[in-house]
Amino acid sequence: MRMERSHLIVIGLALALLAPGPRSARADAPPPVTLTSVRSWTAPANTRVVFDFSSPVDAVMPDSGNAVQLVIRVSAPGIVPGTNAPGVLAVRDSTVDTVFTSFDPQGAVLALHMPTGTMFRAFRLAGGDDKPFRIVVDVARPTAQVEEDRRLASVAAEKRRDRVRLVVIDPGHGGDDTGAKGPGGTLEKNVTLAVGRDLAEELNKVPGVRAMLTRDGDFFIPLRQRYRIAEKAHADLFISIHCNSSHRRGHGSGTEVYFLSLKGAEDQADQDLADVENAADLVGGVPPQAEDDVVGVLYNVRRNAALERSQLLAESLLDHVSSELRVESRGIKQAGFAVLKSVEFPSVLVETAFINNPREVRMLRDPTFQRQLGKQLASGVVAYFEKAGTPVGVAPDTLRSAAQAVRGQ
Numbered sequence: 001m002r003m004e005r006s007h008l009i010v011i012g013l014a015l016a017l018l019a020p021g022p023r024s025a026r027a028d029a030p031p032p033v034t035l036t037s038v039r040s041w042t043a044p045a046n047t048r049v050v051f052d053f054s055s056p057v058d059a060v061m062p063d064s065g066n067a068v069q070l071v072i073r074v075s076a077p078g079i080v081p082g083t084n085a086p087g088v089l090a091v092r093d094s095t096v097d098t099v100f101t102s103f104d105p106q107g108a109v110l111a112l113h114m115p116t117g118t119m120f121r122a123f124r125l126a127g128g129d130d131k132p133f134r135i136v137v138d139v140a141r142p143t144a145q146v147e148e149d150r151r152l153a154s155v156a157a158e159k160r161r162d163r164v165r166l167v168v169i170d171p172g173h174g175g176d177d178t179g180a181k182g183p184g185g186t187l188e189k190n191v192t193l194a195v196g197r198d199l200a201e202e203l204n205k206v207p208g209v210r211a212m213l214t215r216d217g218d219f220f221i222p223l224r225q226r227y228r229i230a231e232k233a234h235a236d237l238f239i240s241i242h243c244n245s246s247h248r249r250g251h252g253s254g255t256e257v258y259f260l261s262l263k264g265a266e267d268q269a270d271q272d273l274a275d276v277e278n279a280a281d282l283v284g285g286v287p288p289q290a291e292d293d294v295v296g297v298l299y300n301v302r303r304n305a306a307l308e309r310s311q312l313l314a315e316s317l318l319d320h321v322s323s324e325l326r327v328e329s330r331g332i333k334q335a336g337f338a339v340l341k342s343v344e345f346p347s348v349l350v351e352t353a354f355i356n357n358p359r360e361v362r363m364l365r366d367p368t369f370q371r372q373l374g375k376q377l378a379s380g381v382v383a384y385f386e387k388a389g390t391p392v393g394v395a396p397d398t399l400r401s402a403a404q405a406v407r408g409q
């Protein structure tokens with residue numbers, strides 16, 4: 001009897017498992033897709049709206065056009081909104097009014113409303129690393145390109161009129177492209193902006209020098225556009241600010257300054273770093289059609305002259321940073337950074353310190369250190385102009401040490 005009863009129990013269990021009850025149906029079904037968040041970034045030239053999904057989805061949407069309302073139909077049965085995906089996102093920045101999301105059994109409808117008919121581009125970005133699958137819409141600010149070109153032309157005209165040198169400072173990353181991450185939520189894009197602003201402020205104190213930032217806010221700029229801004233403003237120097245990270249480089253510490261290599265880096269670690277920095281366009285999101293000639297290389301006299309001066313600038317910056325800050329020098333290096341490809345001016349990329357080194361991230365976060373770094377880099381710029389045979393005036397107090405150091409050589 002006991003045997004039979006246990007048999008019955010086993011058969012009963014087996015039937016229960018085989019039966020297509022609601023429980024087993026739930027276990028077999030893939031988890032529903034989540035629209036995890038809806039975000040917007042306001043940049044001078046455009047407003048970017050980003051939809052994050054827990055997994056890739058099919059969507060019907062125009063690639064580009066001119067519209068007052070843009071509707072994207074997402075096909076994903078059972079899709080649910082996440083906590084950061086509000087039904088209505090009020091952007092109201094004069095480029096985009098509101099973003100509406102609604103759900104039905106077949107999927108979701110994402111709708112952007114603009115105050116006037118506006119040019120837009122919509123594209124998908126595959127997920128990877130810690131990035132989700134995204135649908136991105138860039139809405140051009142009406143007249144932004146004309147205004148930006150006019151602004152840069154007036155910077156160039158003032159520079160000519162006042163006979164000053166123009167240094168363009170490029171805070172790396174921005175917006176959706178956070179750059180490297182350090183402990184405690186420290187993001188490279190925030191450190192680079194803080195240091196960039198300090199450097200600009202210091203340089204603007206030097207008679208005969210003017211500084212301008214490629215971005216003075218939290219938004220993304222494609223790599224090629226960063227040096228194009230500098231070209232349009234007729235820059236004399238271009239300095240891109242970044243933070244290193246030992247996730248990609250072993251246990252690291254210290255500062256290094258790069259200039260462009262035409263044939264790639266000799267050291268694999270340097271090439272890896274350039275690859276990571278060059279991936280910013282993929283992380284930050286550039287429509288695939290826009291990535292055409294990022295890696296164009298021009299072998300000519302201007303290129304070589306710019307490279308020679310870039311090396312001199314890199315040396316001058318590193319000398320001043322490593323002599324007065326508590327950060328060791330890792331030296332001057334070369335690699336194929338996309339952001340350094342202009343032939344119009346010397347350009348360098350400063351890897352300030354390691355954002356995931358516990359000691360260095362404390363410094364990178366510290367406004368006092370950021371200011372010191374800005375001062376030292378500014379001293380390096382002044383020293384560069386001296387060495388290049390085109391000296392500039394030196395402000396009385398902030399850069400006295402730099403001037404003395406240069407005169408002493």
Ligand SMILES: [Zn+2]
Binds near residue numbers: 188241242
């Ligand atoms: Zn970077």
